[in-house]
Amino acid sequence: MRPCNYLVPITFSHQLEISRPLSNTINRKFPHISTQKKVPYNGHSHLFFQFHLHCIASQLPFYQTPLHSTANLTWLRMEEANGDLQQGKLVVGAFVTIVAVSIVAFWLMKKGNKTRQAAPLPPGPRGLPVIGYLPFLGIHLHKSFTQLARDYGPIYKLWLGHKLYVVISSPSLVKQVRDHDVTFSDRYPSTASKILSFGRNDIAFCPYGAEWRKLRKVFVRELMSSARLNASYVLRKRHVEKAIKDVYQKKTGKALDFGQFAFMLISNTVLSMLWGSTAHGEQGEMLSSQIRGVAEESMVLQGAPNISDLIPSLARFDLQRVERKTHETFRRLDQIVSSIIEERRKLGEGNRVGEEAKDLLQVLLDLNNHGDYAAESSITDNQIKGILVDSMIGGTDTTSTTIEWTMAELMLHPDAMQKVHKELDEVIGRSNAVEEFHLPRLHYLEAAIKEAFRLHPALPLLVPRCPTEDCQIGRYTIPKGATVFINAYAMHRDPQLWDSPLEFRPERFLDENAAKFDYLGNSSQYFPFGTGRRVCPGIPMAEKMLNYILASLLHSFEWKLAHGSTEVDLTDKFGIVVKLEKPLVLIPTPRLANPELYYSYS
Numbered sequence: 001m002r003p004c005n006y007l008v009p010i011t012f013s014h015q016l017e018i019s020r021p022l023s024n025t026i027n028r029k030f031p032h033i034s035t036q037k038k039v040p041y042n043g044h045s046h047l048f049f050q051f052h053l054h055c056i057a058s059q060l061p062f063y064q065t066p067l068h069s070t071a072n073l074t075w076l077r078m079e080e081a082n083g084d085l086q087q088g089k090l091v092v093g094a095f096v097t098i099v100a101v102s103i104v105a106f107w108l109m110k111k112g113n114k115t116r117q118a119a120p121l122p123p124g125p126r127g128l129p130v131i132g133y134l135p136f137l138g139i140h141l142h143k144s145f146t147q148l149a150r151d152y153g154p155i156y157k158l159w160l161g162h163k164l165y166v167v168i169s170s171p172s173l174v175k176q177v178r179d180h181d182v183t184f185s186d187r188y189p190s191t192a193s194k195i196l197s198f199g200r201n202d203i204a205f206c207p208y209g210a211e212w213r214k215l216r217k218v219f220v221r222e223l224m225s226s227a228r229l230n231a232s233y234v235l236r237k238r239h240v241e242k243a244i245k246d247v248y249q250k251k252t253g254k255a256l257d258f259g260q261f262a263f264m265l266i267s268n269t270v271l272s273m274l275w276g277s278t279a280h281g282e283q284g285e286m287l288s289s290q291i292r293g294v295a296e297e298s299m300v301l302q303g304a305p306n307i308s309d310l311i312p313s314l315a316r317f318d319l320q321r322v323e324r325k326t327h328e329t330f331r332r333l334d335q336i337v338s339s340i341i342e343e344r345r346k347l348g349e350g351n352r353v354g355e356e357a358k359d360l361l362q363v364l365l366d367l368n369n370h371g372d373y374a375a376e377s378s379i380t381d382n383q384i385k386g387i388l389v390d391s392m393i394g395g396t397d398t399t400s401t402t403i404e405w406t407m408a409e410l411m412l413h414p415d416a417m418q419k420v421h422k423e424l425d426e427v428i429g430r431s432n433a434v435e436e437f438h439l440p441r442l443h444y445l446e447a448a449i450k451e452a453f454r455l456h457p458a459l460p461l462l463v464p465r466c467p468t469e470d471c472q473i474g475r476y477t478i479p480k481g482a483t484v485f486i487n488a489y490a491m492h493r494d495p496q497l498w499d500s501p502l503e504f505r506p507e508r509f510l511d512e513n514a515a516k517f518d519y520l521g522n523s524s525q526y527f528p529f530g531t532g533r534r535v536c537p538g539i540p541m542a543e544k545m546l547n548y549i550l551a552s553l554l555h556s557f558e559w560k561l562a563h564g565s566t567e568v569d570l571t572d573k574f575g576i577v578v579k580l581e582k583p584l585v586l587i588p589t590p591r592l593a594n595p596e597l598y599y600s601y602s
């Protein structure tokens with residue numbers, strides 16, 4: 001008698017994947033069997049057992065037989081690996097053993113042992129020593145990432161310096177990330193983001209946990225509620241009417257940098273919603289321009305790759321001086337925000353307005369005045385500043401850029417522009433100005449905005465996530481602490497998900513698709529505002545501003561391309577927010593029946 005090795009693959013259904021601890025238990029209970037490896041086959045998971053049997057020699061070159069058991073065991077194949085065997089004994093022995101193993105497997109699985117065998121890291125391109133793939137990425141990260149997905153599949157890894165990055169670009173994997181939402185709800189801020197977020201005291205970079213939940217709850221419940229947003233309609237209306245009057249008076253028939261114009265309009269609107277009653281007139285204008293300067297610097301500092309973040313051992317040298325520059329920008333940012341808060345505090349109780357008319361700063365200060373920072377909704381000074389800065393920086397450029405992209409696409413597609421105008425004429429009429437109550441009936445305009453978001457998501461890679469523990473996504477492990485990008489840009493343009501994906505066709509978001517593709521991140525193939533717990537909390541405000549401003553500008557004016565051009569250059573430029581590389585220059589001409597409508601702002 002001599003020992004023989006037999007490889008016995010058993011096919012289990014997906015739910016019955018066997019984990020490493022389970023294999024260990026099987027080994028303990030059945031010492032003559034050792035689990036060898038697991039390989040996928042025909043969509044099933046196979047567990048190979050290696051039999052060490054002491055058998056009487058006989059001739060059995062190969063044996064195969066179907067077997068059935070209550071344990072989902074679908075077939076059993078045995079190959080002679082080493083030596084001879086007595087056929088009958090092997091079959092009976094193997095059958096008994098397999099049934100026993102299956103029963104134990106079931107028993108252990110029923111006990112809820114869900115731990116999986118460690119899966120490998122995702123595939124990915126090789127880089128250079130120390131700096132990794134950094135030199136090969138190019139400046140258009142969203143496009144490089146999309147190209148790499150073609151080479152390495154919908155989940156791949158990159159080493160940039162000492163940091164591991166994982167990029168995900170398929171709906172089924174996005175769904176899996178959402179299934180592990182808590183694990184993926186943390187962020188790993190860069191040095192610049194840490195400083196500019198008042199030490200992670202804002203919402204966007206706050207570590208996932210109780211403080212983040214508190215800030216987010218305050219933001220959503222107190223600042224983004226329908227009541228609060230309806231109350232601030234008067235501010236949006238004032239700014240839009242003023243902008244329309246200015247264009248009518250000063251820019252009719254003249255070239256206008258539309259992106260710049262949209263940015264000023266949005267930033268004035270957002271700032272007035274944040275602390276409208278603090279700074280008026282010239283003082284307000286000056287403050288706005290200071291804030292815009294600091295906001296632009298902040299975006300640049302947070303957008304540029306920083307060697308200190310990628311190779312932490314070099315951080316103390318601050319080779320690109322990013323940290324130094326960020327502290328300088330932060331000092332000015334803090335000064336501006338602190339002075340606004342101080343000024344409001346000085347106004348004191350005497351100047352209090354009713355609950356309805358409160359701006360966002362007042363709402364936050366009232367929560368701060370509770371004094372008890374442990375209380376459920378009480379917030380600190382730094383958290384107030386963090387939330388204000390999130391709204392100023394996170395809400396302005398994203399919204400104005402989307403207005404510009406939508407306009408650029410409509411200029412390129414006169415048929416779509418005509419449909420927008422027809423709808424505006426039918427719903428509002430040329431003798432009236434747009435009001436927010438008209439917006440729910442502007443279905444085609446809404447579809448055009450959604451389509452612009454599909455082709456040009458302002459944050460094409462969302463804001464990266466950082467898993468708090470190792471997690472298996474697809475067949476791969478994403479280790480704790482990796483930086484995870486979800487490539488919305490790639491999925492929004494994937495030909496397997498969209499018909500003619502590069503064409504601008506608002507119709508794809510009409511009818512039943514209008515609800516299917518919302519902004520809340522419910523779809524795994526369309527999510528311009530992100531998905532899961534960290535989805536953008538500013539959606540209600542962004543949506544109101546986008547729809548109202550675009551409807552007003554398109555209703556009030558006919559827009560033509562400047563300099564006799566017939567084409568719009570849609571080349572984009574990567575940054576934290578992806579913008580048009582070349583400015584969209586347009587010439588407005590009035591379109592409303594009554595000139596008085598352009599003067600409603602006094």
Ligand code: HEM
Pocket residue numbers: 203204205216390391392394395396398399402457458459462463464528529530531532533534535536537538539541542
């Ligand atoms: C067109 C406009 C906007 C777009 C496209 C946009 C997009 C996004 C995206 C993609 C994220 C990351 C979501 C994720 O990680 O899954 C995000 C987060 C965030 N956005 Fe927006 N956003 C817009 C407007 C706004 C506005 C108006 C505000 C505030 C007034 C705002 C505040 C925030 C904040 C605070 C976060 C961080 C959320 C968190 O980490 O919990 N956004 N936004």
